[in-house]
Amino acid sequence: MSENCGTLMGCGVEDERSFSMDDYSGPLARWCPGCGDHAVLAGVQRLLAKEQLKPERTVFVSGIGCSSRFPHYVDTYGFHGIHGRALPIATGIKLARPDLDVFAVMGDGDCCSIGAGHWIHAIRYNINMTVLLLDNNIYGLTKKQTSPTTPQGFASNTQPRGSFLPALDPIQTTLGVTNASFVAQTADWVPSHLAQTLEAAHAHPGFAFVRILQRCPVFTPTIFEEAAMNTDLTELLEHENGVTDEALKGVYPHTLYHDPTDIQEARRLAESSSKVRLGVFYADPGHARYEELRAVPKRTAEEKIALLNAEIDRYAV
Amino acid sequence: MSSTPPEQAAPTLSQEAGHSVLTLPEHILEVLSDSGEGAQKCGQSFGAVSAKMGNGAWTVEIIPAEIQPPPRTPDGASGVRIRIGTQKITNWGNRTKLAIAFNDQVLLSRHRLNALADDAIILLDQAPENHDNPQVRQEWIEALEELSSRNYRLIKVPLEEECLKIVDNPRQGKNMFALGMLSWVYLRDLERVKEQIAHQFRHKAKAVYERNVRLLEAGVSWAEQNLDFRFDIPTTTPDEDMVVMNGNTALGLGAMAAGLEMCSMYPITPATSVSHFLSESFDRLGGMVHQAEDEIAAIGVALGASFAGKVAFTVTSGPGLALKTEFIGLAVMTETPLVIVDVQRGGPSTGLPTKVEQSDLLAAVFGQPGDCPKVVLAPSTIEECFHCMITARRIAETFRCVVMVMSDANLATGQQPFKRPTLDPRWQSVQPDLSEVPVGTEPLQWDPETGLSPRLIPGQPGGMFTATGLAHNEGSHIRSDPENNQRTMELRSRKLAVLQSTLKPPVVVGPEHADLLVVGWGSTRGAIEEAIEKGQQEGLSVAALNLTFLSPLQPGLGEIFENYKKVMTVEINYSDELDQPYINAENRRRGQLAWLLRATTLVDVDCWTRVFGQPLCPGDILDVIRGKLAAGGQS
Numbered sequence: 032m033s034e035n036c037g038t039l040m041g042c043g044v045e046d047e048r049s050f051s052m053d054d055y056s057g058p059l060a061r062w063c064p065g066c067g068d069h070a071v072l073a074g075v076q077r078l079l080a081k082e083q084l085k086p087e088r089t090v091f092v093s094g095i096g097c098s099s100r101f102p103h104y105v106d107t108y109g110f111h112g113i114h115g116r117a118l119p120i121a122t123g124i125k126l127a128r129p130d131l132d133v134f135a136v137m138g139d140g141d142c143c144s145i146g147a148g149h150w151i152h153a154i155r156y157n158i159n160m161t162v163l164l165l166d167n168n169i170y171g172l173t174k175k176q177t178s179p180t181t182p183q184g185f186a187s188n189t190q191p192r193g194s195f196l197p198a199l200d201p202i203q204t205t206l207g208v209t210n211a212s213f214v215a216q217t218a219d220w221v222p223s224h225l226a227q228t229l230e231a232a233h234a235h236p237g238f239a240f241v242r243i244l245q246r247c248p249v250f251t252p253t254i255f256e257e258a259a260m261n262t263d264l265t266e267l268l269e270h271e272n273g274v275t276d277e278a279l280k281g282v283y284p285h286t287l288y289h290d291p292t293d294i295q296e297a298r299r300l301a302e303s304s305s306k307v308r309l310g311v312f313y314a315d316p317g318h319a320r321y322e323e324l325r326a327v328p329k330r331t332a333e334e335k336i337a338l339l340n341a342e343i344d345r346y347a348v
Numbered sequence: 349m350s351s352t353p354p355e356q357a358a359p360t361l362s363q364e365a366g367h368s369v370l371t372l373p374e375h376i377l378e379v380l381s382d383s384g385e386g387a388q389k390c391g392q393s394f395g396a397v398s399a400k401m402g403n404g405a406w407t408v409e410i411i412p413a414e415i416q417p418p419p420r421t422p423d424g425a426s427g428v429r430i431r432i433g434t435q436k437i438t439n440w441g442n443r444t445k446l447a448i449a450f451n452d453q454v455l456l457s458r459h460r461l462n463a464l465a466d467d468a469i470i471l472l473d474q475a476p477e478n479h480d481n482p483q484v485r486q487e488w489i490e491a492l493e494e495l496s497s498r499n500y501r502l503i504k505v506p507l508e509e510e511c512l513k514i515v516d517n518p519r520q521g522k523n524m525f526a527l528g529m530l531s532w533v534y535l536r537d538l539e540r541v542k543e544q545i546a547h548q549f550r551h552k553a554k555a556v557y558e559r560n561v562r563l564l565e566a567g568v569s570w571a572e573q574n575l576d577f578r579f580d581i582p583t584t585t586p587d588e589d590m591v592v593m594n595g596n597t598a599l600g601l602g603a604m605a606a607g608l609e610m611c612s613m614y615p616i617t618p619a620t621s622v623s624h625f626l627s628e629s630f631d632r633l634g635g636m637v638h639q640a641e642d643e644i645a646a647i648g649v650a651l652g653a654s655f656a657g658k659v660a661f662t663v664t665s666g667p668g669l670a671l672k673t674e675f676i677g678l679a680v681m682t683e684t685p686l687v688i689v690d691v692q693r694g695g696p697s698t699g700l701p702t703k704v705e706q707s708d709l710l711a712a713v714f715g716q717p718g719d720c721p722k723v724v725l726a727p728s729t730i731e732e733c734f735h736c737m738i739t740a741r742r743i744a745e746t747f748r749c750v751v752m753v754m755s756d757a758n759l760a761t762g763q764q765p766f767k768r769p770t771l772d773p774r775w776q777s778v779q780p781d782l783s784e785v786p787v788g789t790e791p792l793q794w795d796p797e798t799g800l801s802p803r804l805i806p807g808q809p810g811g812m813f814t815a816t817g818l819a820h821n822e823g824s825h826i827r828s829d830p831e832n833n834q835r836t837m838e839l840r841s842r843k844l845a846v847l848q849s850t851l852k853p854p855v856v857v858g859p860e861h862a863d864l865l866v867v868g869w870g871s872t873r874g875a876i877e878e879a880i881e882k883g884q885q886e887g888l889s890v891a892a893l894n895l896t897f898l899s900p901l902q903p904g905l906g907e908i909f910e911n912y913k914k915v916m917t918v919e920i921n922y923s924d925e926l927d928q929p930y931i932n933a934e935n936r937r938r939g940q941l942a943w944l945l946r947a948t949t950l951v952d953v954d955c956w957t958r959v960f961g962q963p964l965c966p967g968d969i970l971d972v973i974r975g976k977l978a979a980g981g982q983s
């Protein structure tokens with residue numbers, strides 16, 4: 032996602048610096064041992080180093096939750112917001128400064144429950160950013176309450192006799208929204224797949240939504256246990272415009288060649304629950320992007336004043 | 349409400365082409381219609397033309413809550429009051445002297461509200477009198493019967509009939525015909541009226557303009573042939589350039605003049621028209637109106653944009669302000685500059701969505717969970733709606749804080765001429781400096797005395813930090829230790845005291861020492877000052893004070909209050925009165941400014957407030973002043 036950066040100072044200067052993964056590391060992450068968020072953080076730092084993203088031109092935005100601590104652990108700019116509202120903040124940053132590389136990190140309660148309204152509209156705005164849903168199927172930070180993605184029947188502190196409703200599927204939901212442009216799924220326990228998916232998402236010009244199946248060893252240790260252990264339950268979606276990983280094919284027996292520009296097929300695959308599917312469901316760079324549609328000319332103070340005076344003339348006595 | 353003395357007037361009579369012309373220092377008129385018949389367009393055009401000719405003017409829209417309420421109902425009355433004068437006009441006055449009503453029912457609404465002077469002239473469309481529908485004819489008879497309790501001079505006008513000669517649908521013609529009548533009665537410059545019409549229909553076909561001009565001219569000639577009175581409110585040529593607009597337009601222009609670059613909003617009456625205005629021209633100036641998916645997203649986007657280096661603002665009204673509270677807390681906690689405009693309407697809940705109230709003051713100052721120090725200021729005139737935006741942006745950036753601008757429905761749609769602002773490039777925000785940050789610089793490098801700190805902007809090498817709503821230290825690192833929390837709360841609060849130290853004490857209008865001081869804030873200023881001026885003419889010992897800053901309050905209030913035997917506020921919000929059941933001095937809920945002033949000055953500040961959904965009349969305030977002064981000892 033190389034952006035040309037308007038007229039702001041400091042852009043376009045030859046940069047001699049090179050960055051290692053360590054250069055993007057913030058303070059030691061305080062997630063529980065075994066939490067899938069550690070793996071996502073490592074994957075993201077790997078991406079930053081691979082793409083040599085300038086730390087000062089990169090912004091991580093989050094809401095509130097265990098997963099939303101993410102920006103504190105990356106040495107870039109960050110905005111740790113409020114519960115459910117990462118996307119409006121990220122939208123504002125991108126509208127003001129299209130030159131910045133923006134990542135939004137959310138939990139499943141954050142994105143799919145309290146922030147669900149923003150989620151739908153952000154998909155439709157299709158602003159160029161990389162969006163990570165760290166989906167542990169539970170409210171982690173507040174200690175095990177049912178989330179929209181909690182599997183039906185799974186007991187929590189608020190629904191101790193099991194979650195009443197079928198789980199909401201974030202992939203289906205995203206694919207259902209007008210102007211969706213990139214939808215992928217990966218898992219914290221397949222680092223190379225995670226890395227490739229993040230790369231594809233980051234390279235996509237638009238709202239790149241990645242649902243990351245994320246293990247919570249404390250509150251949902253069983254939910255992803257089978258999927259992580261039994262490779263037979265997984266199907267890799269493979270395509271040269273999505274993710275291809277020859278090494279992984281040796282581990283996972285099921286691979287499906289899927290053209291990510293085919294939205295009908297993407298929706299069909301998302302709906303059929305026979306397998307856990309990892310890969311790019313849908314990617315089409317041709318969708319309208321709100322920040323491009325809303326690009327405005329840069330004006331100097333003097334130009335503004337001349338235009339404003341003409342405006343005020345309309346009200347002259 | 350009791351009646352007020354007639355407007356002071358030294359009328360002079362003259363003859364002009366067979367019609368008597370009465371010269372008056374001021375007059376109040378109203379245009380009343382069903383919704384969708386354009387009474388507001390007519391009245392606002394009349395107000396704008398009057399201002400442009402050199403009259404003082406103030407207009408107030410009367411807006412029903414629905415877009416198309418049932419026609420011919422008193423509740424559905426839509427209209428506008430225009431008060432014009434030779435001198436500056438600062439409020440809507442007391443009672444209307446001349447009304448044009450498009451039907452009997454909308455007229456009844458104003459009659460029942462006691463809005464019409466006893467001797468008012470009423471020009472009423474006579475169409476309902478001989479309507480096909482017997483129920484309409486019956487309503488007409490009953491309405492005229494009800495109206496006969498007053499000494500109105502009722503003149504029947506063939507408004508619909510005359511319009512049908514020019515247009516097929518009189519609903520789209522009566523307002524221009526009425527504008528013609530008014531233009532004749534008040535000796536308006538017809539060329540200016542036509543210019544105004546041309547501006548109004550600038551996006552429409554030429555034929556539309558021409559048809560409207562024909563209606564206008566028909567109104568003029570009907571009036572000339574049938575009316576026997578004309579009013580001349582002499583104009584003066586102002587010695588400086590003037591402009592005329594409503595408060596929401598002034599807020600929008602002020603935002604642009606202040607260098608604000610993004611208005612992120614969600615539609616809500618009566619704030620929306622700020623964004624309508626900005627949507628037409630903001631992007632040409634390099635700005636943007638973003639209509640967000642909801643109120644929360646609206647402020648979130650503004651906050652994100654501010655964090656990224658712009659200073660953004662959001663406009664809303666009560667229900668929207670309620671939804672924004674959590675984000676306001678985040679802006680305060682992260683010290684991200686933000687301007688929030690609240691165009692107040694009647695509450696609570698959906699309340700009176702199109703009507704004026706000043707009930708959001710305490711919500712603005714204290715309405716967020718946790719300690720949330722922020723700046724709150726209130727424009728009191730249309731001119732101040734413009735200039736307060738410049739002040740608001742400056743403070744927001746200098747103090748890295750949230751500034752709330754409290755306007756209201758009265759200022760929003762009211763038009764008033766004022767001195768044309770001379771734009772200054774220094775009002776514009778400077779483009780963010782993205783230069784490298786010296787090693788060791790903290791994102792919240794608080795000055796231990798003032799709590800102020802320079803802002804770091806994404807893009808600045810070496811400045812990387814994560815803004816957070818969790819308690820944090822100068823590095824913006826999460827900290828939960830008691831000392832840090834106590835200290836950072838102090839520093840955020842201190843900024844208000846520092847701002848206050850730069851403010852001047854407010855200026856009293858009237859005597860420096862007196863029996864009574866009437867304190868107000870926001871749009872009631874004109875009515876309060878007119879009331880005390882009249883009171884002084886009667887020999888009453890009274891002065892007025894308007895507060896622009898509500899948080900922090902301007903300095904010196906305690907000292908000022910000492911010079912008055914009694915202090916009271918006059919506000920458009922709810923307060924209990926002592927003669928009501930169960931209410932006593934201890935449990936009485938007071939006007940919102942009164943609460944604030946009592947708490948900060950320990951002075952026994954009384955209040956008089958009304959929630960009529962309309963601006964206060966100077967005559968009613970004068971009655972209150974008389975009563976308060978007559979009550980003697982108890983303060």
Ligand SMILES: Cc1ncc(C[n+]2csc(CCOP(=O)(O)OP(=O)(O)O)c2C)c(N)n1
Nearest residue numbers: 095096097098114138139140141170171172
């Ligand atoms: C407005 C608001 N409501 C509720 C909360 C409490 N809260 C904090 S995090 C959270 C849910 C976290 O779950 P999720 O978003 O899935 O993130 P996780 O902790 O699992 O990563 C809740 C309900 C809050 N902080 N703010």
Ligand SMILES: [Mg+2]
Nearest residue numbers: 138139169171
């Ligand atoms: Mg979760």
